Amino acid sequence: MAENLHTQATLPLNQNPASNYNIHPSDANFTQLVSFKFNGEGFTSWKRAMLLTLSAKNKAGFVNGTHCRPVDETSPEYLAWERCNDLVCSWILFNLDKSIAGSVIFLRSAREIWLDLKERYGFTSLAKIYSLEQRLADISQGNASVSEFFTSIKSIWDAIDEAHPLPYCTCNNCSCNLTKRIF
Template identity: 50%
Template sequence: MDSTNVRMPFLDPSQDHISPFYLHPSDNPGMKLVSEKFNGIGYGDWKRSMLISLSAKNKLGFVDGSIEKPTDSNFLRAWERCNSMIISWILGVLDHNLARSVLYFGTAREIWVNLEERYGASSGTVLYALEQAINELEQGVDGISTFYTKIKRLWDQLDDVDPLPICQCTNCNCNIVQKMLKSQQDKRLVQFLMKHNDGFEVV
């Protein structure tokens, strides 16, 4: 028998557990992927939390553009179902006014890009606010661990809006990125130590 004439049964992608088109029975439009709604403040933290949740559900491709709308009718329905579900998830973790502003976008990707354009771009105002917050932060009555957590959170937000440049040279061996990272870490260590209470000077 010629195996080339054997038609393999079509596997519905929405039933394939490893497919990005698969939706678990517990997935529903009212599910909250992150604990706090985004209201225009702290976009970096919100975005990071959303990416982690979407990655865990194997749905990252719907917002990063790597899973495009298929033309094959066998996959189109599964894609549309997942796209609608992810739109519901995103709308569910935006405050009312923000949700209304992106309600009529047709894809989760379009919503994601719009939010990134509005809140993800580095701006002088955001950089100034973060640098000012770091400058004004003092240990006060906080323990070392609590104080470090506070300043580390500000550093992470600063890295998100003003990341270190990445060398694009082919076969580069100048290690400029590593050197810049080491310089940044040394400066932040000094910054952290200088903000300790007087009682920690000897230590």
């Protein structure tokens, strides 16, 4: 057991399973991580699917800002960070439509790409909300099964919720003045 711990400590950061910088041999840079490439529509669904996959691969920190570029460019950690960042960048680029990927390909970090996409596509206009509410008002079961009909309704409800979510209490003792923010 002690021998195994010593072996893990001497492994390069990209090969150490306990490291945030671990790259598994199956982590190809041309991997389709989610079921659809982002083409400018459905950003919140694509973002959620990407975050789930990145989290499962222990790489969400490269887009959410918790795995920052190390300051010392000569350290082994810097090289490991750079390699992982490049891998996450390539995953994001491969899971984007060609035209969108082309607009972010020269950004230097996965975090920069993520923030650029979020700034451009992470908002919902009032026209989009109106369109979703109109679709909800116009929906009918027709020949669909109850399950298919409910799934259609639920997907619209979820899109509306994502478009303008209600704030929620994060302080556990209601000192955050949530009711003042709602009303």
